[in-house]
Amino acid sequence: MRSSLHAGSALHQSKKNPLTLVSSQESVMPIELKEYDPGAFFDEMMVSRNRARPLAKELIGLFRRMDSGELAARQDAADLAIKEMGVTFTVYSEDEGMIDRSWPFDIVPRIIARQEWDRIEAGLKQRVNALNLFIDDLYHEQKIIKDGVFPAEVLAESKNFRPQCVGIDPPLGVWAHICGSDLVRDADGTMYVLEDNLRVPSGVSYMLENRLVTKRVFPELFESYAPLPVADYPTQLYETLAGLSPRNVRRPSVAVLTPGIYNSAYFEHAYLAMEMGAELVEGRDLFVDDDDAVFMRTVSGPKRVDVIYRRIDDEFMDPEAFRDDSILGVPGLMRAWKAGNVGLANAPGAGVADDKVVYAFVPDIIRYYLDEEPGIPNVPTYRCMYPDERAYVLEHLDELVIKPANESGGYGMLIGPRATKAERKTFAGLIKKHPRNYIAQPTLGISTVPTVVGHTLEPRHVDLRPFILSGRKTYVTTGGLTRVALRKGSLVVNSSQGGGSKDTWIVETN
Helix, strand or coil: CCCCCCCHHHCEECCCCCCCEECCCCCCCECCCCCCCCCCCCECCEEECCEECHHHHHHHHHHHCCEHHHHHHHHHHHHHHHHHHCCEEEEEECCCEEEEEECCECCCCEEEEHHHHHHHHHHHHHHHHHHHHHHHHHCCCCHHHHCCCCCHHHHHCCCCCCHHHCCCCCHHHCCCCEEEEEEEECCCCCEEEEEEECCCCCCHHHHHHHHHHHHHHCHHHHHHHCCCCCCCHHHHHHHHHHCCCCCCCCCCCEEEECCCCCCCCHHHHHHHHHHHCCEEECHHHEEECCCCCEEECCCCCCEECCEEEECCCHHHHCCCCCCCCCCCCCCCHHHHHHCCCCEEECCCCHHHHCCHHHHCCHHHHHHHHHCCCCCCCECCCEECCCHHHHHHHHHCCCCEEEEECCCCCCCCCEEHHHCCHHHHHHHHHHHHHCHHHEEEEECCCCCEEEEEECCEEEEEEEEEECEEEECCCEEECCCCEEEEECCCCCCCCCHHHCEEEECEEEECCC
16 A cells, blocks of 8 residues: 655755755766667657657756766655555566566656647547447447448457346446557557557556656656646546446445455555545455345445446356356346446456457447547557458568457567567467467557666657546546556566556646
8 A cells, every 4th residue: 555755865855956866876977868769769758869859858958967876866766665655566477476566667757748638538538439339239239240340250259248248238338437548659650559458457556656756756847847637537436436326325335346465456456445435345345135235244234335346357256147166256246237236347248349359340340330530540450360361461470460369468479570480380370270369460660768777768668558437427547557668679568577667748738
């Protein structure tokens, strides 16, 4: 959980000049950006070596006034703050088992102009609206299949389609109340949607904590840049969840359902429950009574629960409806939801749209349901289920990124240009055996942002995960979680595979 933030002796402001930091480390040399070279990639802060983009001039100017010791001191202060705040994530290792690590954070913020962000925000709202209509259609009349826009065989082999949800009408017609869509910028500066996460998207707590740490490391920059706030997310989340309450009460009872302390995102579960004033519960804390209502066990006796923000996958949430060996869920929870006695977010079955093959059809889904062109384009995608596209993929494995339909976290992929002949041969066999399960995309020249590496700044690749809340209204975080590939040359930004994160600033322009 969060504790008070103290930078300790690693970093403190000089009384003579608030922009000058006094470090216990000896100053080494000025920070030079003459050697900063993003190569052929689009760098979001630097136009070229030693030349900042207009939006980043003040930030880059601050770095130019630093020496390498001061830069390292600011990064050390951020790392210390994160440790004191208890901001962690969990990784699993075959050799060491479960490891709890401090959240990896880079102090250089990413800056996006408000004008560009307004277009992105509109595109994300459009996308989530269409996806919710799509999910609702699949569990009802399946008009999009009957009209020949979406292939029946894709749905037939979907791992996340839940027959138990057919015919159910969730409140407001919304299935994916919390969505995290991953965005990337290509070498020409164009922003694309890389994938949609509609089951249990994570990372928003780190977005919030990143902002708190950045405010303490660069307080002087907030006066001039004034990035749009993100701190209202817990309030917006609570309001979205409360809107699902089956009871008309002033403050509905909301619970965050977690698999427990060993889950990799447990920090986030606890954090969001605390920030919303909601209960943090495990499956054993809840029960469904004979009237199909959900109650929480407390020392004062049973307490009715109106809404559950579940951070448990469908298969484990209710042993009566799904896996009967699950000890994480609540027996009868699906009965209570179907009866309209409890709100669930995200709704069971929403993951049917969280499929990389479905992703390839999202532009058509938007056109079908909204009669609009997509506001944010997809990355060009080859669908291996189609013979002509599959033939192209097999002939160009050394140029493409191959992704399985339902893996996440950067796992199960083939990055063709960096793969061995043996790895490409293995993937060719997998594609031929189960073509529906694979898509392919060109290797993007994902944009870079200056990142602290030792005592200097170097370009590192980034993506962005904004969070979209859907209820009575749609809300998009002003920015999101920027993830950064900390290893030189790496395109993998996932924290479980050596990635880190940055604060994301949406700023007004003149």
